[in-house]
Amino acid sequence: QSALTQPASVSGSPGQSITISCTGTSSDVGGYNYVSWYQQHPGKAPKLMIYEVSNRPSGVPDRFSGSKSGNTASLTISGLQAEDEADYYCSSYTGSWVFGGGTKLTVL
Amino acid sequence: QVQLQESGPGLVKPSQTLSLTCTVSGGSLSSGDYYWTWIRQPPGKGLEWIGYIYYSGSTYYNPSLKSRVAISLDTSKNQFSLKLSSVTAADTAVYYCARDWAAGGTPKFDPWGQGTLVTVSS
Numbered sequence: 749q750s751a752l753t754q755p756a757s758v759s760g761s762p763g764q765s766i767t768i769s770c771t772g773t774s775s776d777v778g779g780y781n782y783v784s785w786y787q788q789h790p791g792k793a794p795k796l797m798i799y800e801v802s803n804r805p806s807g808v809p810d811r812f813s814g815s816k817s818g819n820t821a822s823l824t825i826s827g828l829q830a831e832d833e834a835d836y837y838c839s840s841y842t843g844s845w846v847f848g849g850g851t852k853l854t855v856l
Numbered sequence: 857q858v859q860l861q862e863s864g865p866g867l868v869k870p871s872q873t874l875s876l877t878c879t880v881s882g883g884s885l886s887s888g889d890y891y892w893t894w895i896r897q898p899p900g901k902g903l904e905w906i907g908y909i910y911y912s913g914s915t916y917y918n919p920s921l922k923s924r925v926a927i928s929l930d931t932s933k934n935q936f937s938l939k940l941s942s943v944t945a946a947d948t949a950v951y952y953c954a955r956d957w958a959a960g961g962t963p964k965f966d967p968w969g970q971g972t973l974v975t976v977s978s
Contacts, residue, residue: 782958784964786903793968793971794903794965794968796966799962799964800962800964841958844916847902847904850902
């Protein structure tokens with residue numbers, strides 16, 4: 749399985765909204781509603797933010813939302829805050845797992 | 857609240873075998889709802905799924921690593937382990953253990969261990 753495609757970086761100002769895309773194929777992202785998103789701050793372990801495309805675990809702010817259209821999944825963060833600055837990874841489950849290359853979010 | 861903690865040598869010589877253990881607290885490895893998983897992250901790079909073990913002992917590995925990987929389970933100690941043979945510098949990474957909920961029908965990794973850096977160098 750090839751890695752999912754994410755933009756290397758995105759940026760936004762506090763209070764703004766940003767969207768990170770995650771593009772796969774009909775064999776992974778497009779074929780299953782098993783896309784999850786992880787936030788990783790420097791030197792820390794990844795943290796689950798979204799699972800099954802759009803479900804949010806308890807404790808994750810509702811500023812974080814997920815969606816999917818065709819072979820592309822998206823993570824949207826609204827009302828950007830300084831603490832959202834981190835790396836974000838998407839992943840897709842098809843019986844095995846594949847990750848995206850990661851996106852560095854900078855809050856200007 | 858389930859917590860995972862990786863342990864093992866931080867330095868391994870090339871061609872040798874990397875061995876790590878993940879200790880699970882606050883929950884049992886014997887639950888049929890989870891796969892117990894290893895994931896790694898080379899310095900400055902992205903995440904790579906290594907494989908998982910189920911409470912029954914069945915395993916599933918990333919095809920790119922399958923010939924060198926073995927994951928095992930010790931339910932008496934509530935631990936699972938990773939062995940990666942014939943390592944090279946390309947295997948230098950932070951290794952994470954995580955709980956995968958896919959066995960129960962909800963694929964996601966949660967929680968994760970804090971990670972442990974393994975460097976392959978002579």
